[in-house]
Amino acid sequence: MNEVTGSEPRSNRFRTTIATFIEARREAKLKGKDDDAGTASKYEYATWLADAARRVGQIQAVTHVLKATHPDARGSSLHIDPVMLPQHRDIGSHLLGEDYAEDVVGNAAALDVFKFLKLDVDGKRLIDWMQAGDADLMAALSPDSTLAKTWMEAFASLVRKDAEPTTHPMAKQVYWLVGEDPWTTANTTCCNRCSPVRWPMPCMQTSRTRASARATSRRGRLSGTSSPPMCRTAIIAT
Structure with missing residues (x-):
């Protein structure tokens, strides 16, 4: 259904916004070389x-970028709406609610597509309208409904999950004091930025062992031997 506000069909607002963005990209690329x-x-x-x-x-x-913690980390970055995270008393991403910003990973040459999908129309981003399957946006994309649907599904896939999320020894860990004594393993919790799906993350047990664990990790990478001790607890995407 093509809603009308005043004398303007709603699909026209989508098309005008998209066309304006594309034209700005064209002008920037050509720089007057028509x-x-x-x-x-x-x-x-x-x-x-x-x-x-x-x-x-x-x-x-x-929302949780793995490589931001270490450039050599090989694993899954996560997209998790903070409102969907478990609510607990500690400081974490769950406190952001709906006030959070997304990032992207992948080919930097495609960042213009991310900018495109963040364009605002009627108070929502194009990516939000794409994911909702908005009929007026589909009409604005192409008069060919089959082609428009294909494009809309492709754009909506910007937010997706790995079939089997994985973590990596280089993923950064944060140690959170949950008791009174920071030197006791039972009073510290290892918070992983990515989910340890099939195995616990190798990490240091307490702050006292950090230096030796880093040395062990370096030796392990050079010799292909053991990693640091396993962490006791992992909090997913905090």
Whole structure:
């Protein structure tokens, strides 16, 4: 259904917002070189959308970025709405509620697609309308309903989960004091930024063992031998 506000169909607002964004990208790329027909053609409305729908698979929207903690970490970054996290008395991401910002991981060359999907129309981002399967946005994408649906599903996949999330020894751990004595293992909790799905994260048990654990970790990476001791507890995506 194409809702109308005043004399303007709602789908027109979507199309105008999208077209304005694409035109701004074209102007920035050409920088006044209007005779570059080959480059200009890439910024035609349908052409750019088709390319963006292809490239969106190269990036992923996340709330917990694994590589932000260590550049050599190999594992899953997570997208978890803070309101869906367990509520507890300690400080954590759950306290953000709906006031949080997303980041993306993947190919930096596709970051323009992320900017595109953050465009605001009627108080919501395009990615939100995409995920809701909005009929007016679908009509604005293309007169071909099958093609428009395909693009919408591709754009909506910006937020997705790994089939089997994994963690990595290089993922950063934070130690949270939950008792009175910081030197006692029972009074510390290891908080992992990514879920240890199939095994506990190798990490230090208490602050007293940090130096020796780092040394053990370095020796292990060089020799291919053991990792630091296993942590006692893991809090997922805090």
